Amino acid sequence: MKPINIGLIGYGFMGRAHANAYRKVGHFFPQDRPLVLKAVCGRDGALARAFAETWGFESTETDWRKLIARADIDLIDIAAPNNVHAEIAIAAAQAGKMILCEKPLAMNAASAAAMVRAVTRARVPNMVWYNYRRVPAVTLAKQLIDEGRLGKIFHYRAKFLQDWTISAEVPQGGAGTWRLDAAVAGSGVTGDLLAHCIDTALWLNGGIAEVSAMTETFVKRRQHAGTGKLQAVAIDDASAFLARFRNGSLATFEATRYARGHKALYTFEINGADGSLAWDLHDLHRLQWFDHRDTGAVRGWRSIHVTDRDHPYMKQWWVPGLQIGYEHSFVHQIADFLQGLRDGRAAAPTFRDGLATDLVTDAVLRSARTRRWQKVRAR
Amino acid sequence: MKPINIGLIGYGFMGRAHANAYRKVGHFFPQDRPLVLKAVCGRDGALARAFAETWGFESTETDWRKLIARADIDLIDIAAPNNVHAEIAIAAAQAGKMILCEKPLAMNAASAAAMVRAVTRARVPNMVWYNYRRVPAVTLAKQLIDEGRLGKIFHYRAKFLQDWTISAEVPQGGAGTWRLDAAVAGSGVTGDLLAHCIDTALWLNGGIAEVSAMTETFVKRRQHAGTGKLQAVAIDDASAFLARFRNGSLATFEATRYARGHKALYTFEINGADGSLAWDLHDLHRLQWFDHRDTGAVRGWRSIHVTDRDHPYMKQWWVPGLQIGYEHSFVHQIADFLQGLRDGRAAAPTFRDGLATDLVTDAVLRSARTRRWQKVRAR
Amino acid sequence: MKPINIGLIGYGFMGRAHANAYRKVGHFFPQDRPLVLKAVCGRDGALARAFAETWGFESTETDWRKLIARADIDLIDIAAPNNVHAEIAIAAAQAGKMILCEKPLAMNAASAAAMVRAVTRARVPNMVWYNYRRVPAVTLAKQLIDEGRLGKIFHYRAKFLQDWTISAEVPQGGAGTWRLDAAVAGSGVTGDLLAHCIDTALWLNGGIAEVSAMTETFVKRRQHAGTGKLQAVAIDDASAFLARFRNGSLATFEATRYARGHKALYTFEINGADGSLAWDLHDLHRLQWFDHRDTGAVRGWRSIHVTDRDHPYMKQWWVPGLQIGYEHSFVHQIADFLQGLRDGRAAAPTFRDGLATDLVTDAVLRSARTRRWQKVRAR
């Protein structure tokens, strides 16, 4: 079968996560079309070559336009910082490439909408890397909800807690810390962490109608890693909001990089009339499930060790009881994308789904600024 | 030594919890002044007599005014529904009685302020039964904060989750369900559950400056247990708010009676630059503690089993490893009140502290109504 | 109704636990016959008087023979060290008293058998204070087993871990440390801690056929608290054994006072073809339950918060979600004993049940000494 030639843009943390997924997917999820790591593109040629060497990319580029112009590239994977997503994606769409884009889709919803228009017009397959949908325990949560096991939903709560920027010595800008530079990241934890929470929530619980938010920047000035200058921090260090979903349920969302003791504690819980579900990223292979229909005296939260053959994706891996980790969510996502290609249907989350999340983060930031409840705008 | 003659008003859930505390306190916390269960007062004379029989009260009353009028009563303990707290407390203060009052202090802050004025004028010892301060793990949290172990505080989050009113068959009004009747309870979970969260938070983290809240009533109509009529539900079933503390930290608070799988899950977490603390009522004998000053590779959340002799209150009970339960928080509170009498200083939370919580719950309800951020008014 | 006049022997840790149970039982479990704390007996008269003062005993004795001789005593409660259980109990039986005795029943099975003969001949109600059977979660485990929910049993494992004697500075003998003095305690952790594990196991899983054991004394010499002399330690500091139950299941048992980080971690787990149960004393209000008949993909260990009204004993206490503690197991045991009196049937564990445990601990000590598998002798 015809191979799929991949051009990856970005060789940072996410570049590695994607390259690993491409390398592994065929070992565990049989594919008819081979994936070929055709080229990796990054501004620093030496770094790009080292990355290509490690991961087995056939070539390198330092200008993403050249990559997109190459006829031997079928799929553009954008693992570059947020501020270049839109321009690259729109160009890639115009060139007829399939596009996978890191989250958040864009710097804001207007930009995301332009990306959606571009891929729609070009009719190219597209997906956003909200990888946590593909953690088996999260996918299992979705199945239980779709089966109606929770009944009417009353509450949703999610948070994403980190602690890596508490020190005022952490710079902004630069390779490892561009997420603190508003010019590159767009926003702080709202776009970085809350976006994950929102994507999952929209998937599990439907649309959000309105929000009331607050944000805070605890460390007001940080040195810029590039310029060396101490300058004002423009991102949000912490962001929290109340929400009402369209289905009538209430929600609280919170993200911060100032929660000492938590590295990447993404958690969500959903309470329905008939049952409740909870999950957290620090023990991502478990799902907590309370079934009110169990006999009264033996009701309790079940800690499901999501490693059995009848759990989502797990038949492809090891034997029951042996857990997988973070990286596998990316393998699952590319496996689903490829399955979508075979089946002729789009694998979610598409750019359209990515836009839906950006519409919520826009409303969150607008609410924090205006100190008013804000409706989430229609896409 | 002169005994302390107690007159208890109310023989419901809280009446039992208080009676048990009076019966036990001297067994574990040596007292010089004996506590005498002089009288219990309730509207139903037969029920009052049965309660007196069970708990060893010497007499009963059916009119609280008569109880207050009795010269042989030193202390009035108000375990009656919220709507009568103020009138009783003010009369008791005027009669020169010591007063212990169930939480929330009053139906609203204006009424609570009148109570504060009454006890201040009468110079009578007074206390509000926010018992969770006296769970040893919570008291230990307070000690760690007072020792400065957490450093600058960034975040506070608390929630109180129950599930007992999900069924539309639960009535409002009546003995077991007056908490659903706005005329008696004042508000729903805001005054009942959030009040606990707020009292602890003010104690641990100082004053709250402003809030943005939302409330919801999921079941709109319920039968009234007294009249039998189906009538509109006027309480809040769920209530959540964002807050900014005066110390600059951000907070989320939430309470509901619609969180399937949780019976009385009161939890709080506080994140500081140097450490974090977390606690929950379903395992009340444990405190979770993360100390950032531990050596890097062996840092971790410590699950402190708060049963050792150097833990608050625990020297008085059994041996290390053997846990106490919910009821003991009441024993500790009365022990501290009696110690305050001996020492000539007020045991917190006083009515003034109770007012502080009511000022926050008032702001929460006002914010939910106006859909605007609301400052917490000064007392 | 005719009161039950209690004579308690011993004013130490267990004396307090029993006194508290007598004081509380009527408040939560309605009784027709009042319990009267008639006398407490201990060798030190001043301590006995102080104890009587605190707990409201009407009188004191310093000679247990005088206590037994008193006509106004109906029930003798033996909370004195192990080496006097038999002599007191046999005398009390001969005097026609009801007898409650702390565990282990005796210094060895021969002595326990004599006690059984005495109460049998005298036909007096008798019970051993293996209180952990009455922790609601443990009672619930028994119910599930009796309902056949576990199917054929394959495995039982129990351990009781403490760490309070690691320091060589802890003396042997004396008020707080008689458990380290073989002359008073009989054995070390075998009789003190394993006895609890064995009592529960016999109750839940039936008889033990044979054992292979090892014991160890880590600290070989300790100062005697009485004599001040450094002398050889004759108790076992640690004891572990393999066992085969009569029902064909295999077991491991272990107890130690040298497990750093555990204060009183009694745990058991039982695995059957259809389900498994686990419990631990450090979170005694929870039962872990795995039901293999749950649908495959949502099977998981359930953490049952044993605080609901349909859980054993819990209807008598507070409201769902509010936990009780260690002391309540004693309240439940005396409540059950009193219920047995009313119903005219013996409340377990009787002296006969206590003997069954001593037969196992004897076999354990014999196996450790002979380094051979030992059959558990018939009673």
Next chain:
Amino acid sequence: MKPINIGLIGYGFMGRAHANAYRKVGHFFPQDRPLVLKAVCGRDGALARAFAETWGFESTETDWRKLIARADIDLIDIAAPNNVHAEIAIAAAQAGKMILCEKPLAMNAASAAAMVRAVTRARVPNMVWYNYRRVPAVTLAKQLIDEGRLGKIFHYRAKFLQDWTISAEVPQGGAGTWRLDAAVAGSGVTGDLLAHCIDTALWLNGGIAEVSAMTETFVKRRQHAGTGKLQAVAIDDASAFLARFRNGSLATFEATRYARGHKALYTFEINGADGSLAWDLHDLHRLQWFDHRDTGAVRGWRSIHVTDRDHPYMKQWWVPGLQIGYEHSFVHQIADFLQGLRDGRAAAPTFRDGLATDLVTDAVLRSARTRRWQKVRAR
């Protein structure tokens, strides 16, 4: 640099785990010598070719003697059933190949000793795949012990619980179930599961002096997957033993495939005078650590989320908070083996270490048979 040409024997569960490790190691642990997947060998040529296709092996063999005879093979990796380990390894050693061998090393210690002699004589690098040493949390445990943080060791306890053979319908023999066929597996859970527990224990706590064991076969007859005949089951379904380590500490070990609710629950705990450690395979990314030198009131078991850059191996993977899984232990093991080659020192566990474990499992089986304590023989 000269590549290392690998010849893998076995394409089952372990064959996949090893192939995946070879494929991944260079992406995360930079290597100078490329690993080349030269050939995979298995009895069924079609299956071998499919495996080679999936994993990118250059060629296949159906006769392991031919594989060993090939000059283009540098390293023989034995992932075939236990009964062929010795013959293959000895031939491979004679052919001068490096050898990696699945655990247990052999069918018994005598056979293992022959393998040790062969690799010693041939001076070929050799290693046994006891992969759990390389779970970062386990390696961290080893570091803490080596730093002396636990003080004198009193107790070690380990168990490995599964539930996959409870049904009498599970056959013995054949591809997926050879572990139930004594002729192929040598023993049941003793060699399969206890061997893992023993390897870790010897590494963490030194040599075992003597053991007292029991074994059981719950299902006495099973159909043979190959012959279709119902025949006696000769393996042990469950195995437990008491042990004394050479350092004076006591231990309990247990393994079973009849513990309902546990899929692969390998756990160990070690108690020292100054601290304790505990770990389990179902949450393999966490280490539980109790440090007695922490200040009294805030002592508690720390749940260390072993995902930070200063944790063993973790700097090579993702960012703090993001967990790895089971498969990564194999990647670490091959990385360490390759590092050992570069450094000119053997990476443990070598065949000599594998023999040490077989000497213990032999003693366990001998003890179960003789019902006597058995010394572990010297190697």
